[in-house]
Amino acid sequence: MKKASSLRPTKPSSSHVTHLSSSHRVFGKLGCLLTLACLLFTSTLHAQVLGGAGMVQRSLMRSGLSFSSADLRATQSDDSLNPGFLWIDQGQALWQQGSRSNTVDHPSCAACHQDSQQSMRGVSMKYPRWDKSTSQLINLEGQINACRTQRQHLPALAYESDELLGLTALVSLASRGLVLSRTLDDDLKPALLRGQSRYETRMGQNNLACMHCHTQNAGQHLGGETISQGQPHAYPAYRLEWQRLGSLQKRLRACLSGVKAEIWPFGSQELTELELYLSFRGEGLAIESPGVRR
Ligand code: HEC
Numbered sequence: 054m055k056k057a058s059s060l061r062p063t064k065p066s067s068s069h070v071t072h073l074s075s076s077h078r079v080f081g082k083l084g085c086l087l088t089l090a091c092l093l094f095t096s097t098l099h100a101q102v103l104g105g106a107g108m109v110q111r112s113l114m115r116s117g118l119s120f121s122s123a124d125l126r127a128t129q130s131d132d133s134l135n136p137g138f139l140w141i142d143q144g145q146a147l148w149q150q151g152s153r154s155n156t157v158d159h160p161s162c163a164a165c166h167q168d169s170q171q172s173m174r175g176v177s178m179k180y181p182r183w184d185k186s187t188s189q190l191i192n193l194e195g196q197i198n199a200c201r202t203q204r205q206h207l208p209a210l211a212y213e214s215d216e217l218l219g220l221t222a223l224v225s226l227a228s229r230g231l232v233l234s235r236t237l238d239d240d241l242k243p244a245l246l247r248g249q250s251r252y253e254t255r256m257g258q259n260n261l262a263c264m265h266c267h268t269q270n271a272g273q274h275l276g277g278e279t280i281s282q283g284q285p286h287a288y289p290a291y292r293l294e295w296q297r298l299g300s301l302q303k304r305l306r307a308c309l310s311g312v313k314a315e316i317w318p319f320g321s322q323e324l325t326e327l328e329l330y331l332s333f334r335g336e337g338l339a340i341e342s343p344g345v346r347r
Pocket residue numbers: 148160161162163164165166176179196197200201204205220224
């Protein structure tokens with residue numbers, strides 16, 4: 054059995070992570086040139102759907118980490134300090150766990166998927182995706198629970214439980230360092246457009262849209278925090294205020310509560326469609342989950 058601690062990359066790959074913040078600076082120049090052909094092609098396609106006011110110009114895209122203090126940046130970049138790995142270690146233990154009762158087999162995740170980091174490379178970036186079998190948008194947590202219930206014959210894990218966060222963070226870790234890019238299937242368009250429109254629509258007693266803070270006022274200060282571009286690529290993330298790891302939807306619910314808007318339930322279509330829009334809006338950023346945030 055693979056030891057969980059072996060997931061903490063040793064020096065070479067953690068310095069790869071430290072490069073992330075500088076890669077944002079370089080990305081605008083070098084990365085854009087290198088991927089110009091690819092960008093021209095995909096951005097025309099995406100522009101039809103995503104030419105909206107909530108988007109951030111690619112050359113200006115920045116990780117939330119770059120708005121954080123030096124302390125937080127150091128904590129996220131060092132896997133031995135990053136508290137997210139406490140959940141990832143639990144996730145890896147759960148990944149290996151299988152059992153059998155007299156009548157039912159409960160195979161481990163590993164029994165079907167083998168090594169978590171190899172088999173799950175690039176997977177988290179495909180979520181949320183359209184699930185043809187249920188005709189619904191499904192996020193990574195939903196996919197993990199689908200495997201739990203249908204293939205492991207075990208009860209679904211609750212949103213924000215240590216178990217579900219651990220598995221989600223474990224699967225996301227396998228994509229760390231990969232550049233977020235999405236494919237726009239026709240199936241996804243209606244949900245994506247709804248997510249986009251929600252992002253641009255004023256809500257709550259404060260009458261603000263997501264884009265008023267994260268597109269138009271990134272870099273401004275608000276109640277002791279610096280507003281970032283609201284990018285999704287570091288989630289699940291450990292937040293000091295929560296004293297624990299949290300999903301992207303938990304972060305979105307905190308923003309909804311901040312503007313005194315209706316707080317949609319975990320796993321709701323509203324939050325999952327926002328998650329979908331954010332994944333398209335964040336294209337070009339390198340995955341950095343598990344993030345560390347204030
Ligand atoms: C009995 C076998 C089996 C077990 C056990 C199982 N899975 Fe799966 N899993 C599958 C199959 C089959 C697919 C669909 C593969 C595909 O669509 O390419 C899948 C798909 C997935 C995907 C999506 C992959 C993708 O490319 O979109 C994730 C993530 C996943 N499983 C995670 C888990 C986790 C976490 C566990 C343990 C909690 C688990 N699975 C347990 C068989 C299993």
